Amino acid sequence: MDILKTKQGIHKSRGGLIRSFVSLENGKIKEITISGDFFLFPEDAVFKILDNLKGTPASREEIHKNIEETYEQENIQSPGTSPSDFTESIMKALEA
Amino acid sequence: MEEWRFIDFGLVDIRDMMAMDEAILKGDGGNTFFFWTPKKSIILGYFQKAEVELNLAQCRDYTITRRISGGGIAFSDDRCRQINYGVVGTIDNELFPLDIIDSYKQICGILIDTLVHYGLNAAFRPINDVVVESRKISGNAQTRWEGKLLQNGTLLLDFDIEEMLRISNIPKEKFMDKKIASIREGLTWLDRELGEQRDMEEVKEIMKQKFKERFRVRLKPGMLSEKEKELTEALLPKYYSPEWIYR
Numbered sequence: 001m002d003i004l005k006t007k008q009g010i011h012k013s014r015g016g017l018i019r020s021f022v023s024l025e026n027g028k029i030k031e032i033t034i035s036g037d038f039f040l041f042p043e044d045a046v047f048k049i050l051d052n053l054k055g056t057p058a059s060r061e062e063i064h065k066n067i068e069e070t071y072e073q074e075n076i077q078s079p080g081t082s083p084s085d086f087t088e089s090i091m092k093a094l095e096a
Numbered sequence: 097m098e099e100w101r102f103i104d105f106g107l108v109d110i111r112d113m114m115a116m117d118e119a120i121l122k123g124d125g126g127n128t129f130f131f132w133t134p135k136k137s138i139i140l141g142y143f144q145k146a147e148v149e150l151n152l153a154q155c156r157d158y159t160i161t162r163r164i165s166g167g168g169i170a171f172s173d174d175r176c177r178q179i180n181y182g183v184v185g186t187i188d189n190e191l192f193p194l195d196i197i198d199s200y201k202q203i204c205g206i207l208i209d210t211l212v213h214y215g216l217n218a219a220f221r222p223i224n225d226v227v228v229e230s231r232k233i234s235g236n237a238q239t240r241w242e243g244k245l246l247q248n249g250t251l252l253l254d255f256d257i258e259e260m261l262r263i264s265n266i267p268k269e270k271f272m273d274k275k276i277a278s279i280r281e282g283l284t285w286l287d288r289e290l291g292e293q294r295d296m297e298e299v300k301e302i303m304k305q306k307f308k309e310r311f312r313v314r315l316k317p318g319m320l321s322e323k324e325k326e327l328t329e330a331l332l333p334k335y336y337s338p339e340w341i342y343r
Contacts, residue, residue: 004147010269015223016168017270019148035145037168039223041196041240043142079196080223 001031009093015039015080018089022058029056029063032090038081045074049086058094063087101125102304102315105132107176110139111161115331116320118164120184121239121246123324129307129315130182131300134172135159138263141167141237146342154263161335162343163248167224167237169264170250177254177287179300181206183247191311192245200224200238202310203247207234209306210251210299216289231284251303252285253296 006021016038023031032053040046049070056066067083070076105113113132120128137159140146143166150160150169163170172178183203185192193199200223207226211218211233221227226234226249236249257280266279287293308315320328334340 003145008148010267012269016166017267019267033145034143035148036143037141037166038143039166039196039238040143043164043166043239046143077196 001033003033003035007093007096009089009091009096011085011089011092013038013081013085015078015085018081018085020086020089020093022090022093024058024094027058029053029058034086034089038078038085040076040078040081042074042076045070045076048074049076053090060087060091063090098127098311098313099316100311100313101128101318103128103130103318103320104300105130107135108132110134110137110159110172111335112328112332113180114139114161114163114335115328116324117182117246117248118331119320119324119327120182121164121241121244123321123327125184125318125321125324127186127313128182128184128318129304131303132180132182133176133178133296134170134180135176136174137161137172139163139170140341141165141169142239144169149265151263151265158263160341162341163237165237165239165246165248167235170235170237170248171260171263173256173259175254175256177252177285177296179251179253179296179303181249181251181303183245185245187240187243187245196238197222199245200236200247203238204234204236204249205310206303206307207249207251209310210303211286213302213306214286214290214294228284228289232282233284233286233289251299252283253294253299254287255283255285257283 003021009020018036021033052070064087140162201220204220208218216228224236225232234251238247
């Protein structure tokens, strides 16, 4: 994905800034990447979040549910940032 | 009284420093408090993409790398008036609470005690900042590995805000909820707060003193163990590689 040519969604959580870049195919997430100054433990679980989102229908509910599931599976902690914050950033990218 | 290892790495290339940083976390040297001052450089947080967060055309003279902890870019201009510290400790006692924000607050206490020593009104601002009169003077980043924590942070003695704005792409959203009009009002540094330059070695001594008082430990000067040196050698290629930095 050429992220500099992709519209970005920006959302600020209490824990930091989340910038999302998303492309769609048939109403589902095709490619997604995130950049930001938030904190998330374990750090490499962010790639699980992104991988699991691929193929997810581009609705707030589905995206939120998908991220929450990865949080549980990977035992993610992210002080000041929640699955809702990631969802909000992604929705802003989709609406941009 | 418990004894901790203390190391002052002095003025360093951040790629070498980040390799040593990770090696101390994953090595066998035990609880450690260390200092370094970065040469002209930019360290990206784990989740930051270089082409999004940086104005790369303006960054050609900078050494860039990425660290293993989250948070925002750590920028050092060629004045090199920053004290960076690292704490590696086991999370199994009252020194380092399991709760992430509590443990930030505990370690950031060293910086607050140091600033209070200089008569400044310093406070912890969750998640990870130390502020003087609500202006950020220190950013901190923590990661955890196998029951240990690594916290890195910086105390700004001097800072070139205009240069930082040139090299980075900070969107206005970053400041909207901090009751400040822009980054220019949101940052400060020790020289400005005190109206004079303090000797960096003097400030480090105060920080060491405050560390010993806060954690009730002795600090014993030391160096990297053989295992940590081997780990560092093994980690160096990562911190120099475009795959890690520009991923």
